[in-house]
Amino acid sequence: MSPRNDYHMTAAEFRKFGREVVDWIADYYEWVESGSVLSQVEPGDIRAMLPNDPPAVGEDFEDIFSDIDRIVMPGITHWQSPNFFAYFPSNTSFPSILGEMMAAGLGVQGMVWKTSPAATELETHVLDWMAKLLGLPGRFLSSSAGGGVIQDTASSAVVCAMLAARERVTNGQSNRHGVDQSATGALVAYTSNQSHSSVEKAARIVGIGDMNIRLIDVDDGFAMRVESLENAIKQDLAAGRIPFFVCATMGTTSSLAMDPLVEIGNLCGNLGGDIWLHVDAAMAGAATVCEEFRSINEGLEKVDSYCFNPHKWLFTNFDCNCFYVADRQALTGALGIQREYLRTAEYESGAAIDYRDWQIPLGRRFRSLKLWFVLRHYGAEGLAHHIREHVELAKQFEQWVDDHSDFDLIVPRSLNTVCFCHRLGDSITERILESVNSTGRMYVSHTKLADRYTIRMVVGGRDTKLRHVEQAWSLITQTAEEMDSE
Amino acid sequence: MSPRNDYHMTAAEFRKFGREVVDWIADYYEWVESGSVLSQVEPGDIRAMLPNDPPAVGEDFEDIFSDIDRIVMPGITHWQSPNFFAYFPSNTSFPSILGEMMAAGLGVQGMVWKTSPAATELETHVLDWMAKLLGLPGRFLSSSAGGGVIQDTASSAVVCAMLAARERVTNGQSNRHGVDQSATGALVAYTSNQSHSSVEKAARIVGIGDMNIRLIDVDDGFAMRVESLENAIKQDLAAGRIPFFVCATMGTTSSLAMDPLVEIGNLCGNLGGDIWLHVDAAMAGAATVCEEFRSINEGLEKVDSYCFNPHKWLFTNFDCNCFYVADRQALTGALGIQREYLRTAEYESGAAIDYRDWQIPLGRRFRSLKLWFVLRHYGAEGLAHHIREHVELAKQFEQWVDDHSDFDLIVPRSLNTVCFCHRLGDSITERILESVNSTGRMYVSHTKLADRYTIRMVVGGRDTKLRHVEQAWSLITQTAEEMDSE
Numbered sequence: 001m002s003p004r005n006d007y008h009m010t011a012a013e014f015r016k017f018g019r020e021v022v023d024w025i026a027d028y029y030e031w032v033e034s035g036s037v038l039s040q041v042e043p044g045d046i047r048a049m050l051p052n053d054p055p056a057v058g059e060d061f062e063d064i065f066s067d068i069d070r071i072v073m074p075g076i077t078h079w080q081s082p083n084f085f086a087y088f089p090s091n092t093s094f095p096s097i098l099g100e101m102m103a104a105g106l107g108v109q110g111m112v113w114k115t116s117p118a119a120t121e122l123e124t125h126v127l128d129w130m131a132k133l134l135g136l137p138g139r140f141l142s143s144s145a146g147g148g149v150i151q152d153t154a155s156s157a158v159v160c161a162m163l164a165a166r167e168r169v170t171n172g173q174s175n176r177h178g179v180d181q182s183a184t185g186a187l188v189a190y191t192s193n194q195s196h197s198s199v200e201k202a203a204r205i206v207g208i209g210d211m212n213i214r215l216i217d218v219d220d221g222f223a224m225r226v227e228s229l230e231n232a233i234k235q236d237l238a239a240g241r242i243p244f245f246v247c248a249t250m251g252t253t254s255s256l257a258m259d260p261l262v263e264i265g266n267l268c269g270n271l272g273g274d275i276w277l278h279v280d281a282a283m284a285g286a287a288t289v290c291e292e293f294r295s296i297n298e299g300l301e302k303v304d305s306y307c308f309n310p311h312k313w314l315f316t317n318f319d320c321n322c323f324y325v326a327d328r329q330a331l332t333g334a335l336g337i338q339r340e341y342l343r344t345a346e347y348e349s350g351a352a353i354d355y356r357d358w359q360i361p362l363g364r365r366f367r368s369l370k371l372w373f374v375l376r377h378y379g380a381e382g383l384a385h386h387i388r389e390h391v392e393l394a395k396q397f398e399q400w401v402d403d404h405s406d407f408d409l410i411v412p413r414s415l416n417t418v419c420f421c422h423r424l425g426d427s428i429t430e431r432i433l434e435s436v437n438s439t440g441r442m443y444v445s446h447t448k449l450a451d452r453y454t455i456r457m458v459v460g461g462r463d464t465k466l467r468h469v470e471q472a473w474s475l476i477t478q479t480a481e482e483m484d485s486e
Numbered sequence: 487m488s489p490r491n492d493y494h495m496t497a498a499e500f501r502k503f504g505r506e507v508v509d510w511i512a513d514y515y516e517w518v519e520s521g522s523v524l525s526q527v528e529p530g531d532i533r534a535m536l537p538n539d540p541p542a543v544g545e546d547f548e549d550i551f552s553d554i555d556r557i558v559m560p561g562i563t564h565w566q567s568p569n570f571f572a573y574f575p576s577n578t579s580f581p582s583i584l585g586e587m588m589a590a591g592l593g594v595q596g597m598v599w600k601t602s603p604a605a606t607e608l609e610t611h612v613l614d615w616m617a618k619l620l621g622l623p624g625r626f627l628s629s630s631a632g633g634g635v636i637q638d639t640a641s642s643a644v645v646c647a648m649l650a651a652r653e654r655v656t657n658g659q660s661n662r663h664g665v666d667q668s669a670t671g672a673l674v675a676y677t678s679n680q681s682h683s684s685v686e687k688a689a690r691i692v693g694i695g696d697m698n699i700r701l702i703d704v705d706d707g708f709a710m711r712v713e714s715l716e717n718a719i720k721q722d723l724a725a726g727r728i729p730f731f732v733c734a735t736m737g738t739t740s741s742l743a744m745d746p747l748v749e750i751g752n753l754c755g756n757l758g759g760d761i762w763l764h765v766d767a768a769m770a771g772a773a774t775v776c777e778e779f780r781s782i783n784e785g786l787e788k789v790d791s792y793c794f795n796p797h798k799w800l801f802t803n804f805d806c807n808c809f810y811v812a813d814r815q816a817l818t819g820a821l822g823i824q825r826e827y828l829r830t831a832e833y834e835s836g837a838a839i840d841y842r843d844w845q846i847p848l849g850r851r852f853r854s855l856k857l858w859f860v861l862r863h864y865g866a867e868g869l870a871h872h873i874r875e876h877v878e879l880a881k882q883f884e885q886w887v888d889d890h891s892d893f894d895l896i897v898p899r900s901l902n903t904v905c906f907c908h909r910l911g912d913s914i915t916e917r918i919l920e921s922v923n924s925t926g927r928m929y930v931s932h933t934k935l936a937d938r939y940t941i942r943m944v945v946g947g948r949d950t951k952l953r954h955v956e957q958a959w960s961l962i963t964q965t966a967e968e969m970d971s972e
Contacts, residue, residue: 007868008948009580011512018508021584025504025591026497039603043837046607054615058865061581064858068588072855075604080593087601087827090849092593094495095547098507102554104586104803105511107566107578115573117525118561121532129540152638153847163691178667178695186664197823198848204820205649205846207693209664253827311849317590318849334690337683341573341739341933341942351529360691360846361639362684363576363797363804369558372550379544382493447827456827462494 007058017061024068025097032081033463036440039077046075077443082463085472086445088253088283089460093315095377099370100317110364113352114344120353123150123368126375130310130322133380134288137301140324142353148324149358150367154282155198156360157307157323160331162189162202162245164305165276167334169244175334179207188236189213189245192224192259194252196280212241221411222257222449224248230267237273245276248303250296251284254447254456256414258284261299269302279306282321286313287391287415290384304330313390313416313460314383316374320367323358332357386462390416393469394459400473406480410449418457419449426453428483435479442472493544503547510554511583518567519949522926525563532561563929568949571958572931574739574769575946579801581863585856586803596850599838600830606839609636609854612861616796616808619866620774623787626810628839634810635844636853640768641684642846643793643809646817648675648688648731650791651762653820655730661820665693674722675699675731678710678745680738682766698727707897708743708935710734716753723759731762734789736782737770740933740942742900744770747785755788765792768807772799773877773901776870790816799876799902799946800869802860806853809844818843872948876902879955880945886959892966896935904943905935912939914969921965928958 009017049071079090110119127148131140139146151157166174166187174180181187189208191199193215203213214232216224233243246268248259261279268275279300285308287293300306307323310316325331336357346352356362375383398413401420410419421429430453433446447454455476459469495503535557565576596605613634617626625632637643652660652673660666667673675694677685679701689699700718702710719729732754734745747765754761765786771794773779786792793809796802811817822843832838842848861869884899887906896905907915916939919932933940941962945955 007864007871009863011515011580014515014580014583015508015512017580017584018511018587019505021587021591022501022504022508025587026501028591029497029500038600041603043599043603043832044607046604047611050608050611054619054861055865056867058868059862061584061863064581064862072604072608075602075607076592076594077600077602079595079601090593090595092590094497094500094503095550097500097587097590097593098503098547100590101504101507101511101583101587104578104583104590105507105514106562107576107583107803108562109565109576109804113529114524114563115565116561116563117527117529118532118558121530121561122536122558125533125536133540153849155847155849159691159846174693174695175690176695177697178672179665179693180668181664182666182668196848197825197828201821201823201846204661204823205645205692207660207665209660209662211663253825317593318595318851319847335687337687337690339683339739341931342683346529360645360687361641361805362682363639363641365804375540376545376550377495377547378493379541381542382544385493445827 009061013061017065020065029080032078033083035078035081037078037081037083037443038437038440039075040440041075046071080462082461082465082468083442083472084461085457085459086443088312088458090311090318091313091315091460091462092317093374093462095373096315096317096370099373103366103369106366108366110366111356111362112342112344112354113346116366119364119366119368120355122372123355124353126368126372127322129375131324133375134285135294135297136306136324139301139326140306145328146324146326147328148322149355151321151323151359152319153321154196154280154307154309155201157321158198158247158278158280159202159205160323160335160359161276161278161305162206163334164325164330165245166206168276168330169242169274172333181207181209181212184240186212186241187244188241190216190229190232190243191247192216192218192249194218194222194254194257195247195249196253196282199247218257222252222255224259224264226260226263226267229264233271243273243275245278247278247280250279250281251414254449255411255419256284256417258296258414265299265302276304277302279303281306281308283309283312284415286310287387289380290387293415310371310374313387314374315378315462316371320371335359390459390464393464393466394418397457397459397469397473404477410452410454416459419454421452421454422480429453429455431483432476432479436475439475441475495547499547503551506551515566518564519569521564521567523564523567523569523929524923524926525561526926527561532557566948568947568951568954569928569958570947571943571945572929574798574944576797576804577799577801577946577948578803579860579948581859582801582803582856585859589852589855592852594852596852597842597848598828598830598840599832602852605850605852605854606841608858609841610839612854612858613808615861617810619861620771621780621783622792622810625787625812626792631814632810632812633814634808635841637807637809637845638805639807640682640766640793640795641687643807644684644733644764644766645688645691646809646821646845647762647764647791648692649820650811650816651731652692654762654816655728655760658819667693667695667698670726672698672727673730674727676702676715676718676729677733678702678704678735680704680708680740680743681733681735682739682768685733704743708738708741710745710750712746712749712753715750719757729759729761731764733764733766736765736767737900740935741897741905742770742903744782744900751785751788762790763788765789767792767794769795769798770901772796773873775866776873779901796857796860799873800860801864801948802857806857821845876945876950879950879952880904883943883945883955883959890963896938896940902945905940907938907940908966915939915941917969918962918965922961925961927961
């Protein structure tokens with residue numbers, strides 16, 4: 001190895017440490033099952049192990065590397081553990097990790113086509129592949145007036161969708177003059193009271209405001225009631241307000257409920273205004289790689305924008321949200337700002353896409369690489385295999401809950417998500433959750449549904465198999481029995 | 487290796503392919519200098535090599551891997567080449583790549599403290615380190631009422647800053663009722679006509695509108711004229727409008743000009759209203775690791791928020807923007823939305839930070855890991871060494887331009903950025919730029935300054951040394967001579 005005369009790590013050192021990190025990662029997936037899923041540290045524990053001041057001179061990488069196990073790992077909650085059943089999964093896979101490694105190594109920034117044509121074109125292409133893989137309508141393909149782009153998250157996607165809607169309904173006047181939500185003529189957005197917090201957050205960000213977002217009530221299955229949506233829209237119209245945005249959720253955060261998309265689309269169409277219909281399928285969208293779950297997509301041919309997260313249930317590292325629009329000009333019209341220093345001949349001729357106009361940031365990572373690796377490694381067959389297996393495991397778990405006299409299903413299972421509680425009420429349900437999580441042997445999270453404290457069991461880990469779901473159920477029932485007998 | 491009975495790549499396979507990818511990356515940094523910097527493909531060339539449809543069944547990773555060299559590499563513009571002098575750098579380093587690898591391998595999602603305490607606490611700590619390293623005021627440390635957070639880019643940071651400002655000046659009414667930019671009482675933002683496009687983009691996104699952002703004129707050095715700012719603010723006040731946001735740029739995109747921050751801060755203070763002063767130091771902020779460039783930070787003690795990008799000039803993989811606020815409650819008050827499924831005891835007790843309330847997305851990658859690796863590997867000394875070397879090289883280049891009778895400096899060099907043109911005007915300057923870029927031996931980009939087509943030479947590559955800058959100048963002057971003699 002050459003002397004570190006310029007402070008850089010040499011290529012030879014990188015080969016050595018890179019191998020060590022690769023082995024460390026491989027080892028991690030071999031032992032993570034046996035570790036505590038939920039980190040057991042207290043606030044401040046990790047910082048207490050770190051020096052107050054930054055290093056004045058460089059340190060050996062061996063020392064940095066060894067601090068991972070000493071300082072970082074105690075503070076890790078293991079999302080990749082097969083015993084992680086909390087929130088929604090953020091599963092990954094070795095091909096995806098290799099894609100991230102390569103993207104980091106290349107270090108390109110694809111803000112415009114010219115700054116790495118492959119980053120733009122592979123993204124366009126892989127998003128077309130994904131649309132075909134999920135059976136999405138042709139209007140989302142790049143060969144149509146629409147197309148897809150990778151965003152970091154569904155949160156950013158809904159901001160972009162709402163901006164495109166805001167500009168379309170105001171003919172660009174909001175960008176020009178600012179938003180005007182004074183008494184009459186206010187823009188109004190609609191989503192169910194089960195939708196993700198990001199929809200409300202987006203309404204705040206883009207200047208619509210809480211008062212102008214209607215959280216529509218839901219039916220017994222926690223799906224949006226179309227009749228209530230219709231009434232709300234009609235009331236706003238009668239009051240002179242302007243309904244401009246509806247977000248339907250295919251797979252709500254609490255219970256993976258599916259809004260009635262066909263009816264919502266028909267309603268928006270029949271009302272004849274200029275309502276942008278966005279679909280947030282962040283979690284459930286991945287399931288449509290399986291033909292048998294394609295009903296989730298029914299109604300998408302009337303939708304203005306759609307997104308789902310391969311970084312949840314499709315073995316692709318966070319972050320990776322696939323966001324599609326039916327009319328890309330509505331998006332770029334809302335988000336495009338030209339500057340001399342970004343002008344390129346390829347863009348101005350219309351021959352190339354500059355994705356910077358499709359998103360909030362200017363810069364872009366080469367995220368399509370990992371997605372390309374995942375789609376090619378697994379193929380449609382491999383991805384569908386795992387989605388099916390997870391759904392089957394959740395079905396099994398649902399059956400156990402249903403058969404057990406101490407537990408109630410809050411709502412029938414949706415795909416891989418089972419919502420349940422103890423029949424004796426919130427207090428014991430919450431105590432069961434806290435108790436099982438504190439063992440470190442599994443991790444589930446909670447929500448409230450129909451005003452009941454609810455445990456959510458979501459099966460979506462890369463390596464989650466029957467035995468992990470069995471262990472989880474066994475731990476839950478044993479814990480409940482101990483509490484019953486207290 | 488075990489059979490691929492479940493479609494997953496095995497840990498053993500990952501060890502093998504991971505090593506190959508590590509070696510591929512190390513090789514890349516060894517040959518990138520000799521490759522064409524700017525990709526020479528035409529729009530559509532990359533897509534033409536990709537199959538129309540996604541694979542139905544999985545493929546061997548060997549085949550996927552070999553397609554990198556065959557399909558992707560021709561479409562790469564090499565940001566890591568030592569001959570890349572375009573835009574601003576997005577330099578990286580082996581320690582940063584190792585950090586990205588490890589973050590990808592761990593696959594944790596740090597949206598709240600509990601979902602990986604180490605991800606939150608390391609981020610808080612490393613941002614404190616960074617503030618100390620750059621000599622930022624104490625108000626940005628986590629021990630004060632403020633603190634830092636990693637955003638993807640300065641674009642997202644300015645959206646967050648503007649939202650915090652908007653909510654502060656309206657007492658939260660914008661989030662509640664929506665933005666009201668009708669005739670009187672409109673909120674107005676100010677920045678120079680040299681500031682980054684993201685400031686205008688932010689004003690559109692958050693509902694302020696183009697009509698309510700003043701692009702203040704600049705002096706001969708392209709720095710904001712404080713007198714013009716004062717006049718603009720006073721005119722708006724007289725008209726009943728509400729000045730609420732000023733963005734000062736320390737290092738503009740075109741010429742790395744520095745706005746007069748002390749005077750701007752004094753002005754905002756003296757006007758006595760509720761103006762949020764944000765500083766975009768995306769590129770130049772990194773230079774303040776060197777004591778001799780600390781004057782850039784003068785005036786920061788009166789600033790509400792500040793950001794810079796380690797992913798530009800501090801050897802850290804894109805994306806990584808360090809965003810600091812003096813009052814974290816102003817930020818979380820604007821961006822926080824509570825949901826039952828995200829409630830944790832640690833957050834509610836005030837013992838932990840949940841960074842989801844500091845940004846637009848909900849989910850978060852473990853980005854502090856790579857930054858920690860970089861700071862520890864280089865130490866303050868190593869980072870300062872390279873910043874100094876880049877500035878010295880740019881100084882040398884500036885001298886050559888100044889000494890050459892055919893070329894004019896548009897403005898004196900700022901740090902590592904030299905702006906120049908051919909004395910015979912725009913047409914030949916543009917032809918020189920296109921010609922040198924088309925050779926693939928270097929890459930520079932352009933802007934317009936004082937209405938002149940301007941070549942920007944920015945020295946910031948990890949491996950850029952004197953000989954690369956010499957080669958670049960030699961190619962530029964030879965090209966100019968050939969054109970002169972045509």
